[in-house]
Amino acid sequence: MGAPESAQHDKQRVTREGRRRRGPGGGPMAGMMPGERPQDFKGALLKLLGYLGAFKFAIAVVIVFAIASTVFAIIGPKILGTATTELFEGIMRQISGSGSGPDFDAIASTMLFLVGLYLVSSAFQLIQGLVMVNVSNTISFRLRRDIDHKIMRLPFSYYDKVATGDVMSRITNDVDAINQSLSQSLTQVITSVTTIIGILVMMLSINWVMTLIAILTLPLSFGIIGVIVAKSQKHFVSQQEYLGTVNGLVEENYGAHVIVQAFNGEKDAIKSFEASNDTLYASAWKANFLSGLMMPMMGFIGNISYVAACAAGGYFAMNGQVSIGDIQAFIQYMRSFQQPITQVAQISNILQQTMAAAERVFTFLDEEEEGAEAGDEQAVEVAGLASSVSFKSVHFGYTPEETVINDFSAEVLPGQKIAIVGPTGAGKTTIVKLLMRFYDVDEGAILVGGHDIRSFRRDDLRSQFGMVLQDTWLYSASIADNIRYGRLDATDEEVRAAARVAQADHFISALPDSYNLVINEEASNISQGQKQLITIARAVLLDPRILILDEATSSVDTRTELLIQKAMDNLMANRTSFIIAHRLSTIRNADLILVMDKGDIVEQGTHAGLLADGGFYASLYNSQFDVEDD
Numbered sequence: 001m002g003a004p005e006s007a008q009h010d011k012q013r014v015t016r017e018g019r020r021r022r023g024p025g026g027g028p029m030a031g032m033m034p035g036e037r038p039q040d041f042k043g044a045l046l047k048l049l050g051y052l053g054a055f056k057f058a059i060a061v062v063i064v065f066a067i068a069s070t071v072f073a074i075i076g077p078k079i080l081g082t083a084t085t086e087l088f089e090g091i092m093r094q095i096s097g098s099g100s101g102p103d104f105d106a107i108a109s110t111m112l113f114l115v116g117l118y119l120v121s122s123a124f125q126l127i128q129g130l131v132m133v134n135v136s137n138t139i140s141f142r143l144r145r146d147i148d149h150k151i152m153r154l155p156f157s158y159y160d161k162v163a164t165g166d167v168m169s170r171i172t173n174d175v176d177a178i179n180q181s182l183s184q185s186l187t188q189v190i191t192s193v194t195t196i197i198g199i200l201v202m203m204l205s206i207n208w209v210m211t212l213i214a215i216l217t218l219p220l221s222f223g224i225i226g227v228i229v230a231k232s233q234k235h236f237v238s239q240q241e242y243l244g245t246v247n248g249l250v251e252e253n254y255g256a257h258v259i260v261q262a263f264n265g266e267k268d269a270i271k272s273f274e275a276s277n278d279t280l281y282a283s284a285w286k287a288n289f290l291s292g293l294m295m296p297m298m299g300f301i302g303n304i305s306y307v308a309a310c311a312a313g314g315y316f317a318m319n320g321q322v323s324i325g326d327i328q329a330f331i332q333y334m335r336s337f338q339q340p341i342t343q344v345a346q347i348s349n350i351l352q353q354t355m356a357a358a359e360r361v362f363t364f365l366d367e368e369e370e371g372a373e374a375g376d377e378q379a380v381e382v383a384g385l386a387s388s389v390s391f392k393s394v395h396f397g398y399t400p401e402e403t404v405i406n407d408f409s410a411e412v413l414p415g416q417k418i419a420i421v422g423p424t425g426a427g428k429t430t431i432v433k434l435l436m437r438f439y440d441v442d443e444g445a446i447l448v449g450g451h452d453i454r455s456f457r458r459d460d461l462r463s464q465f466g467m468v469l470q471d472t473w474l475y476s477a478s479i480a481d482n483i484r485y486g487r488l489d490a491t492d493e494e495v496r497a498a499a500r501v502a503q504a505d506h507f508i509s510a511l512p513d514s515y516n517l518v519i520n521e522e523a524s525n526i527s528q529g530q531k532q533l534i535t536i537a538r539a540v541l542l543d544p545r546i547l548i549l550d551e552a553t554s555s556v557d558t559r560t561e562l563l564i565q566k567a568m569d570n571l572m573a574n575r576t577s578f579i580i581a582h583r584l585s586t587i588r589n590a591d592l593i594l595v596m597d598k599g600d601i602v603e604q605g606t607h608a609g610l611l612a613d614g615g616f617y618a619s620l621y622n623s624q625f626d627v628e629d630d
Contacts, residue, residue: 044359048178051142055135062128062135066190069124072117074198077332078205079117083110085325128187136182140175146365147171153369156438160398170364174357181354185347192340192347199333199340206326206333210312214334217305221298221341228294235287242280249273294342302338309334370458382460386449387414387545387576389435395443396434404430406599408444412592417572419579419587421620422596428580431596432548435578437461448546466544468568470551472531479508480515482534486541494541502537503567504530529564536567547577584621593617 052059090102147170159167203211253260253269260269313330316322322330389412397403405427412418420428433439435446437453446453453461466486474482483495490498495515499505507530511517519525526534539547549568565586581587588607595603595610595617602616610617 044355044362047362048355048358051139052135052182055138058131058135062132062187063190065124065128065131066187067194069121069128070191070194071198072121072124074195074202074333074336076114076117076121077329077336078202079110079114080332081323081325081327081329083107083114083325084328085323086110088324132187133183136179139182140179143175143178143361144171147175147361150365150367150369154367155370156433157398158367167364170361174360177354177357178361181350185350185354188343188347189351192343195336195340196344199337203330203333203337206330207313207316207322210309210316210322210330213308213312214305214337217301218341221301221338224297224301225294225342228290228297232287232290235283235290238279238283238287242276242283245276246273246280249276298338298342302334306331306334380451380455380460382456382464385451385464385545387464388412388447388449389546389576390447390450391431391444392447393444394434394441394446396430396439396441398439403442404599405434405441408599408601410592410594410601410604412576412578414576415574416591417577417579417589419581419590419593420596421581421584421587421593421617423620425598426596427599428596429550430599432467432550432578432580435548436465436467464545465548466539466542466546466571467548467550468532468535468539468571472528472535474519474531474534476519478513478516478518479511479534482519483515483537483541486538487543490541495537498541499534499537501540501567501570502533503563503570504533504537507533532564533567536564536571540567540571545575547572547575548580549577550580551582584617595620 086107087102090100094101147167151167200211200215203214249269249272253273260266309330310327313322313327317324317327389410391408391410394405394408395403396405408427408431410418420431422428430439434441435453437458440454448456448461448464475485480492480495483498484490486498487494492515496505499508499515508515508517511526517525549572579587579590584607587593590607593603593605593607593610594601595615597616603610603613605613605617611621
């Protein structure tokens with residue numbers, strides 16, 4: 001498994017581990033919750049407008065078409081009122097005998113014009129909806145692309161302090177919130193504001209007293225909306241949190257059902273689920289009950305205003321100040337008046353959540369990336385690079401307060417097999433991370449082929465390394481594709497040849513679909529030893545100059561260990577190799593053994609020489625056999 005392994009490790013870490021990491025409240029994602037407010041509203045808004053800036057013309061079209069469709073829809077009741085007035089007055093003329101009946105031709109023309117008006121309004125609405133959906137989806141695509149690229153550019157230190165599930169939430173929950181808000185809320189804001197203004201204008205054109213009666217109910221409506229939203233918001237937050245908890249419990253209990261049953265944990269699992277489910281039920285009931293009160297109460301207030309407006313309209317109609325058609329139009333406007341007001345109240349809260357989501361996304365995109373690397377002109381070429389490695393007084397700490405590696409120095413010649421041993425926490429794996437430049441040294445330097453590794457492009461540097469780790473990272477694809485990840489342009493025959501060198505061809509050929517067998521998402525349809533052999537085949541296919549083996553045989557049986565050891569011997573032939581091992585019996589033939597303790601090399605030499613010295617290595621070696629004897 002070569003240089004691409006680090007990228008694959010990150011990708012798999014985001015896609016798999018992220019599904020297991022729990023966010024606040026135990027939810028499956030640590031995403032933005034309802035009611036969350038942005039800390040930097042203006043900054044998030046400006047950055048979001050920066051993304052929208054590429055769609056100025058499309059957004060202008062959306063605004064124009066949204067206003068036009070709303071205006072046409074608002075004019076409709078007024079035109080319909082003229083037809084009603086003509087029908088009513090014609091009937092009254094006919095009854096009184098003072099003239100002819102209704103002018104049905106004029107009424108038909110008015111109705112056809114009205115139908116055309118509504119068709120044009122619907123067409124405009126459809127066009128602005130399609131344009132805005134395209135804009136929002138394109139912005140979501142670009143945000144997810146930028147986040148994905150950012151994931152690959154962030155230093156490993158970022159993932160040391162941030163839960164992977166939180167990164168997953170930014171690329172899913174937060175981007176989805178932005179997408180939905182842009183595709184729906186933006187046009188709703190335009191149409192709602194236009195509707196409110198347009199309806200007010202149309203109602204004033206009919207009768208200002210009746211309009212005043214309708215407006216007097218607005219403060220009461222806004223007050224009720226505010227009280228209900230304030231009361232229900234905390235329950236919606238609780239509902240989302242416990243929904244995540246319940247989902248998490250179901251996922252974990254299902255994924256670990258063998259462990260749950262093996263340790264008789266069914267009762268505890270059911271008890272835990274029922275407790276969270278009861279809390280979810282209570283929160284959901286309160287949230288939906290309170291929010292369900294809004295429409296009945298708004299309807300009640302609206303009906304009061306209808307009664308008052310109808311009474312006033314009847315009075316004005318009797319005095320000849322308002323026509324019957326105008327009263328009909330006014331009542332239609334009043335029925336339409338409450339809806340945009342409610343929408344504006346809801347959208348204001350949604351926009352707050354959207355800005356909170358946008359702020360999380362842009363905060364992630366603003367994170368400091370990996371340190372600068374050599375430019376194309378200054379970078380050292382890797383072609384013909386020697387595989388010697390030198391550590392020159394290396395100092396390193398994951399945090400400034402704590403140093404992990406202290407004055408580490410060593411010389412590795414091309415083709416040598418170097419073993420790095422020591423107790424847990426001695427710094428063995430840290431040395432490998434520094435060598436691959438997952439982290440940069442604080443002091444000193446690491447040289448490959450006589451060149452400081454900081455003088456290479458990271459991709460070029462990592463292309464020289466093959467890694468076989470204790471954690472066998474495979475992805476859901478065929479076995480052949482998993483091996484081919486070492487070199488994507490490899491032919492099927494080259495993949496098989498690499499598997500033969502890695503001692504993996506025999507078991508792969510015996511599988512139902514052989515090399516075409518698709519490894520499932522958890523890689524549980526093959527054994528641990530088989531997974532390890534596949535990763536070794538991947539490294540063989542890469543054909544690296546320098547090989548890193550990190551506890552590659554620590555979790556397999558003895559027979560499989562012999563197969564893996566043989567495969568690794570084939571792989572290490574004529575290559576500079578670094579072997580991190582706890583089983584000291586596996587590194588007896590190493591050319592050089594570096595014994596580490598607390599970040600320092602305390603001893604170095606061959607296996608026989610270090611045993612003869614009777615020092616720290618001899619103590620470690622003998623203690624393993626003492627444990628095995630016990």
